[in-house]
Amino acid sequence: MKRLLQFLFNYRLLALIKKEFNQIRRDRRLAISLILPPVVQLTLFGFALSANVTNIRLGVVDDSRSPESRELIATLTESKSFRLAGYYFSVNELGDAVSRGNVDAGVVVPYDYARDLARDRPTTVQFLLNAMNANTATISRAYAEGVIQSYNSGLRGKGINSRVQTVAGMDLARRGQVQLQPAFLYNPGLVDSWFIVTGVFGLLLILNSSLVSSAAMVREREAGTIEQLLMSPASTSEIIIAKITPLFILLCMMMLVAIAVLKLAFDVPFQGNILFLLLGGALCILSGISIGTVIATFSKSAQQAQLTSFFVNPPLSSLSGALNPVEAMPKWLQPVTVLNPIHHFATIVRGSTLKGSGFMDLWPNFLGLLIFTIILVSLSVWRFRKQLS
């Protein structure tokens, strides 16, 4: 223990760390790239990416032209989900409007609508949905069916005709209905941005850590000063620790800025223990730094390092479940997310902020993140050493 402390706090190491800090302090671009991205990316992603489905433009073909059909259309359009975009005379005209993109959905009321209702015969209303976007189509279909269902239950209570039916329907063979009562836990207001920003938070930590660290690692090589470092009495592990420590501290500060943005700009609730968040974030930063270091050892200049990161970042970020649910990926790709530190971190963030999960729930993710960090750090140290010798 004493030896370890001695090793960690000897003058050489402190001097090296001080040198790194000085270098970072002089590099204004680096300082900006630590403050700006968390604020800009979090707010941009949080506000711009919203899967909310409201104000679907609805085109109407009303062949019935009766008070009943107008009531149905009013019921549809008075909800926030649909907005009346126009009346059309024929189904063909409506179809043209859908294909030109003037309306997103259409409803066709048949000519015998009012007559059928009065005679208590079932009648069918047609909905046309532009289903290009499968997600929007699924949700708007659920809206449309929900509106019609509540319209139906309103209809049933009215008029002598239905009264008679209710009395007649009270036979013993009638079975009760299942009434599903959904309750939304953790996010009763269904705020979209919470899911996005908690995911982007993980992307931000890993991607920025790797970007900053690869730039810092490659700079020494680009300038040719790496030989001078090697000639000094410092050992390779000391050089590596001295390189990583200041970056780690700065990136941890960036994490705090990002947490502040989450809290202040998006009002994300912090239900659980914030220590989990910080611990997970620290592990995430370490693995990000290691990814950056490995990239740096494969490249000769900052530009090459950046180009190489184009090969690493897109798969890393798109297979993480940070912006969309993992279940939406194809079956054979889903297990791959277990190998992704961003996935584990996103689960930890969502668990400890929105859900208030405890350590008993989150330990598998911590374990996964820890294993990755250890593997990546040792890989980067090994690559760096190999390169130095």
Place this chain on the structure above:
Amino acid sequence: MRRIVAQTRKELTQIVRDWRTLALALILPIVLLLLMSTAISLTVNDLPIVVQDFDDSSASHDFIDAMRASITLHVVSWPVNKTAEQALAANVARAVVMIPAHFGRDIARGINSPVQLLVDASDANTAKLISGYATQITTAYNRQTAGAAQAGPVQTAVRLWYNPGLSSKKFYGPGVFVLGISMFPPLLAALAMAKEGEHKTILQVYVSSISAHEFLLGKIIAFMAVALAECFVMCLLLFTYFGLRFAGDPTPFLIATILYAFCVASFGTMVGATIPNQAASMQAVALGGFLLVFLLSGLMFPIENIPAGLRWISNFIWGRYYIEIVRDALLQGGGWPAVWFKVLIVGVIGTTFYGIAWRGMRKMQVKA
């Protein structure tokens, strides 16, 4: 003309020489298309749910079987001595269905029985989908058990146009296709142009007999060729793996693709000419080509959802118009009447980029 061709050949040779740039130009777009189109999709299948059956009657088993039979939900087991919330907190399930005691008795007596659905709403969109699916299943179950007499007087018949299988691959595939073309060709163009400034080889260009327009056009044609090659490769993938076809007249798509290739190549050249530093211009392209096109062009979510304070920016995002053209060509088939204006805008934005690049060239001369 000969000088333009020579310049184009020189650029293409430079691209082929570095394996990184070559892979960036041809392999990465395919990887991106395969990964992103599945990874940003939001429609989910096979969501894990937990059922807590406090009734354990034949009626409740029937209801659970109805849930189990759908492809969107699958029931996972959960020990009875743990509460439902624990299943959600441990990420074992996305939702919990709780069937109360006396469920079967109530149903048989003709009394409506409530069933609770607890949804993990930390992902709001998925929560909405789950609640929609569960409601649909319940409605179908009610209709089946109660018979047609119970069904409401007004029925809905929903027709899904353009993508009847609700495959999100078909929606995101064209989007990511546009993202790939908006990102890699301008990146290479910006790097090549910034390199001329950084290494001061631009001076050699100035002393040679080539004019500014010839030089720029030569470069832009080279990167247009890269963009069109990418486009071709990715289209092959769209037509096979994604199962897309031209839904109507393909000419707007073809013309828009050539114009868009010009637009992105000019964008890259413009960035490289105005920021003669490779690392910085790469970041600028990453911002313009990736972030703006990814966020503000309706690639993932509808543009109408962006708050008005940011939404106006999307009117200037070149990728937005091209995405709409591609989706129209491959899914909707509206043809020229639907998209002629968008094709025009892509051309106008491209010409603007070219103009700025040309001005940037003149400034580079002063600086160098």
